Amino acid sequence: MDGLPPRDAPEDLDLGQVAEQLRLLRLVSQQRRYAGRPVPRLPVRAEITDLLADLIAALYPRHYGPSGLPPDRTDGYVVALLPALRERLARQVELELLLAVDAEPADCHDRARQTADRVMGALPRIRDLHDTDIAAAYAGDPSAKSLDEIVFCYPGVAAALRHRIAHELYGAGATMIARIMAEHSHSVTGIDIHPGARIGPACFIDHGTGVVIGETAVIGRNVRLYQQVTLGAKRFEEAGDGSLVKGQPRHPVIGDDVVIYAGATILGRITIGRGAVIGGGVWLTQSVAPGTVVTQARPKLDSLPAPD
Template identity: 50%
Template sequence: MQHQEKHQHYWDLGNVTAQLRASREVAHKVRHQGYIRELPSRAALEEILDGLRSALFPTHYGRPSLTDESIDYFVGNTLNTSLNVLAEQVRRALLFVGGQVELSETELHERATQITRDFAAQLPAIRAVLVSDLQAAFQGDPAASSVSEVLLCYPGTTAIIYYRLAHALFTLGAPLLARMISEIAHSSTGIDIHPGAQIGSSFFIDHGTGVVIGETAIIGQRVRLYQAVTLGAKRFPADENGALIKGNPRHPILEDDVIIYAGATILGRITIGHGSTIGGNVWLTQSVPADSNVTQAQMQTRNNEG
């Protein structure tokens, strides 16, 4: 004990601690609405995601030894555990939803329970869309030997699974939790998909590292992206006080059957017409009609002529 006190004095921890308190409480306070909040847990979310993946694809992410007799019990038990933990994380996250009146503890619990119940009801539909994504990957990649390989080995598949779960929570009213899930996927796959993006079925991200999809992007069906593709914003409008205007549509719209190759950057609220192909390393800030084929050489020629 004396040894510990000696080192506290040596590092002048009393003064440092006091200055940190002043920073927290006065000078640089960043607490939400000025209150200490019970934050959602990233570790709990990771456990929830493992459970949800196992419930959606039991023999791939759960237990390979499951039988026809035991699989329903495993799925039900796994879901029950995961949803109970999720409801508590939703409750915590609701404290950070802006633009709403302060809820009582009872109201928070009821709201979190309802969101979790609605989320659970969407899981069969989410799985159906995920199966279309798996089939798109298997059919679109000659290196894929099986759907099992796509599930177990493709980072794009992991990112899409997490995105579809996060998107459901985002639309149900738990945006902070959805963003945390997207960052878990980002950390493990290198693929950054904002949960607010709208993405149709049969979506395939090949290789995937460095892909960025912004909040207001809209992606149709049967779209394929390769690594390092950015669907981003071209500019960030500000209000009269200089604060960024949030939530306005600022990311691209990709119609059905679009393919975008590696390194392409698509910026702004532009539309890529259905059936179009955007070549590697293209920088595109204007809409293109359906069935276009845009290459880097074409863009360089167009820029030089302009």
């Protein structure tokens, strides 16, 4: 009957025993991860996603700042927000750096401050770069009525902005925080961009659902991608012990002015030349020359005899 426990549930559940079993499992896991060191504190995922939202608010305060923020108070809001953001970001970066086996607390503190300053100092450049993404979306979508509509409503534009922030952190060495931001963006937009991917100006991801862009992918200027596009790896290189080699270039390089239509899959460290057009549903594992149009074979249509 509804509401009754399963028949195999213990009649007298000892929650203390459950807690002890979980403690032992945590202990084994922590010994494996931290090699007997004191268990460090972890970065706080909720705080990192809040930081991402506040960084976006600093970049676009009229769209993502406090509700009802008057235009004449926008500058003051940003001026007040930035110092607190720097401190919060430095703290989360420090927690990540302290996870390293050879972490020195004083050094981690200094490096975290430097990383936070680098990211905060990059905000004007990120805003300027992302404005080109917004302009590309407006130019590339005849249904767009205004730039404000694009900022509010387009998941591909939202994903690009979050990627540009995460990419700055990734390049500064805060790779876990960058991944947390990227995966939060993935869950919000349905677009999976590794923070290591390098994306040039005026990138427009139209519709966007199901797009996957791998860690070492390089995307040039004025590139347009449609939904379900994959820029992935063809294979993973293995070391002598069978473990995967990390960080090797294994994703495509997309030239300037390329258009890749829905459902295309492009794998491996290949180059798609400038101005190429990759049709929907195409599967590519070889480089494509500039200006080439690649499409699937036309489907064959056979006429069936009319039923008797």
